[in-house]
Amino acid sequence: MTILDILRAGVTTASAEETRSYGAQLAAALPRDATLALHGDLGVGKTTFVQGLAQGLGLSARVTSPTFNILHLYRNSSALPGPVEGNTDPPLPHHRNLPLRRSDTRGLTLVHLDAYRLENAHQIAALMLDDFLVSPYCLAVEWPERIADWLPAETWHLTLAIESPGRHRLTLV
Amino acid sequence: MILALESSCDETALALFDPARGLTRELVHSQVALHGRYGGVVPDLATREHLRNFPPLLERLREEGELAAVTAVAVTHGPGLAGCLAIGLAAAKALALERRVPLWGVNHLRGHAWSSFIALQAADPPAFDERIERWLPHLGLIVSGGNTLLFAIDHGRRIAVQSATRDDAAGEALDKGAKLLGLGYPGGPLIEQRALAGRTDAYDFPRGIQPSGDLSFSFSGLKTSLRYLVEKLGPAEVTARLDDLCASYQQAVIDALVRKTAAALDRGGYTSLGLSGGVSHNRKLRAALEKTAQRRGVTFLAAQPQHTGDNAGMIAFAAWCDPAGCVRDDHSGLSIQPDLALG
Numbered sequence: 001m002t003i004l005d006i007l008r009a010g011v012t013t014a015s016a017e018e019t020r021s022y023g024a025q026l027a028a029a030l031p032r033d034a035t036l037a038l039h040g041d042l043g044v045g046k047t048t049f050v051q052g053l054a055q056g057l058g059l060s061a062r063v064t065s066p067t068f069n070i071l072h073l074y075r076n077s078s079a080l081p082g083p084v085e086g087n088t089d090p091p092l093p094h095h096r097n098l099p100l101r102r103s104d105t106r107g108l109t110l111v112h113l114d115a116y117r118l119e120n121a122h123q124i125a126a127l128m129l130d131d132f133l134v135s136p137y138c139l140a141v142e143w144p145e146r147i148a149d150w151l152p153a154e155t156w157h158l159t160l161a162i163e164s165p166g167r168h169r170l171t172l173v
Numbered sequence: 174m175i176l177a178l179e180s181s182c183d184e185t186a187l188a189l190f191d192p193a194r195g196l197t198r199e200l201v202h203s204q205v206a207l208h209g210r211y212g213g214v215v216p217d218l219a220t221r222e223h224l225r226n227f228p229p230l231l232e233r234l235r236e237e238g239e240l241a242a243v244t245a246v247a248v249t250h251g252p253g254l255a256g257c258l259a260i261g262l263a264a265a266k267a268l269a270l271e272r273r274v275p276l277w278g279v280n281h282l283r284g285h286a287w288s289s290f291i292a293l294q295a296a297d298p299p300a301f302d303e304r305i306e307r308w309l310p311h312l313g314l315i316v317s318g319g320n321t322l323l324f325a326i327d328h329g330r331r332i333a334v335q336s337a338t339r340d341d342a343a344g345e346a347l348d349k350g351a352k353l354l355g356l357g358y359p360g361g362p363l364i365e366q367r368a369l370a371g372r373t374d375a376y377d378f379p380r381g382i383q384p385s386g387d388l389s390f391s392f393s394g395l396k397t398s399l400r401y402l403v404e405k406l407g408p409a410e411v412t413a414r415l416d417d418l419c420a421s422y423q424q425a426v427i428d429a430l431v432r433k434t435a436a437a438l439d440r441g442g443y444t445s446l447g448l449s450g451g452v453s454h455n456r457k458l459r460a461a462l463e464k465t466a467q468r469r470g471v472t473f474l475a476a477q478p479q480h481t482g483d484n485a486g487m488i489a490f491a492a493w494c495d496p497a498g499c500v501r502d503d504h505s506g507l508s509i510q511p512d513l514a515l516g
Contacts, residue, residue, distance in 0.1 A: 016394070042349055043397040047340055065341045065393070067349070068319030070216060070254065073512045117213045126217035126256035128511075165401040 003029050007158070007172035014167055019045045022170055023052020026158075032136050035152050037144030040160035045168050046142045047112075049160065053140060054110055066114040066142070071127050074110040109137045116143040121150055174242040176234075176268065177489035178227070180261030181253025181281045183207075183214045184482065185226035189239055190489035195295035198239060199479070199486045202226040205359065212358045213348075220256035227264045243272055247492035250278035250500065251513030252319075258509040266505060276502035277492045282515035283499075284487035285315045286324055286332055288476040289447030291490050308445035308472060314434050314462070315515075317450035318344035318359075321390045321430070322515055323437050330495055334516040335437055336388035343426055344452040346392035350422050353396070353403050354411060364419045365455055371420030376402065378425035380432070388433050395425055423457065431461045438469055449476035451483070
């Protein structure tokens with residue numbers, strides 16, 4: 001079974017480390033410039049999953065909760081050093097169906113968004129989010145239902161829930 | 174005279190710093206009441222509010238005749254919300270151009286890092302450069318909604334991050350805890366209030382099991398354990414035991430902060446301990462860390478209450494005290510950096 005089959009069937013994790021490992025495995029299966037929506041209530045492991053995603057994308061930075069700042073950016077610094085200047089270069093054409101191999105993650109930006117306090121596109125504009133979504137990127141969105149209209153049609157959806165204390169369920173929809 | 178502007182999140186603030194006198198003027202317009210309804214800062218509302226609030230605040234300084242003496246402008250250029258930072262930076266660039274004075278970009282976290290020294294400078298401005306030597310090397314703890322950081326400042330006034338949170342910030346743990354308990358926003362002060370009447374040992378929350386050599390913080394597991402507990406107790410019991418829940422939960426956050434800070438102090442060499450950031454307003458945390466410092470013969474320097482939250486006073490002070498940590502705006506190239514880190 002591939003990681004996609006496993007997550008589509010649904011898995012139960014017994015530790016934060018296990019949740020992270022599924023995040024890392026999913027990273028390898030996501031196409032370039034993917035948007036991943038993480039559905040689930042407070043404390044189910046959304047940020048923990050994104051920590052694994054970052055590992056899988058070859059990012060060494062420590063991923064922390066984006067709740068306060070709403071938006072966190074992590075860049076793979078092995079290529080294209082320096083800040084991403086959103087408006088200076090035209091965006092590269094999107095290749096949404098190409099799998100994102102590890103060798104393609106040079107210069108990749110992981111954009112980690114907490115949409116809890118967002119309700120519409122105006123609020124996304126105030127974050128200048130479009131300026132930071134320069135290919136190749138991976139956008140992970142917590143509380144995606146708040147900006148459901150804004151999310152691309154090809155968004156991947158993962159639900160997280162607590163089965164019982166210490167046991168969390170992950171399902172790719 | 175340095176004029177500083179701060180607009181990284183929900184406070185629009187201006188301050189004037191005169192090296193010979195300290196902070197001479199501080200103006201702040203808070204949006205807490207506006208965002209309270211939404212359970213936190215809403216980016217586009219915050220951006221528009223900054224746009225609305227800067228002109229009257231600046232006008233007031235102009236009417237007071239203060240702007241004529243300005244020799245440099247300092248502005249927070251990160252970290253923070255992009256739109257909010259952009260408004261402050263645009264206003265600062267316009268002011269610097271109009272006054273024909275240099276513009277400096279200041280890291281908001283450096284502002285917090287230096288804020289513990291503001292009172293020391295104000296007490297005796299001419300002696301500050303000599304007196305600060307006694308408090309270096311310094312260990313500082315920044316605790317806010319978005320950050321939990323231990324850092325050191327050496328004799329060369331260089332800042333080096335010692336540790337940070339692995340997941341949630343301390344202030345976030347309190348805000349989210351308040352949300353799980355059905356309290357409002359901002360959650361930290363509400364929990365603190367409730368905790369006064371509760372028992373800190375009523376519930377046993379995990380303090381995190383990490384190797385003793387690891388100074389990093391983690392609050393995500395604590396938040397999840399509160400969620401498990403809230404579901405186990407049920408709404409009626411949570412309401413009935415709210416004071417105890419708040420007291421025990423807050424104590425777990427404070428214990429984690431104190432334990433790691435004490436471990437960092439015990440590595441030795443520090444002559445002072447600083448505490449700053451919005452959560453440093455918490456009285457119990459202040460008292461616990463003061464005791465931690467005293468036991469080790471280390472001077473405790475906490476930011477004054479008016480400088481714990483976001484403020485422009487700390488930005489002006491950092492621009493003066495730590496110019497090497499600031500970015501000079503050459504040829505108008507200074508830009509916002511929403512994800513700027515400390516160090």
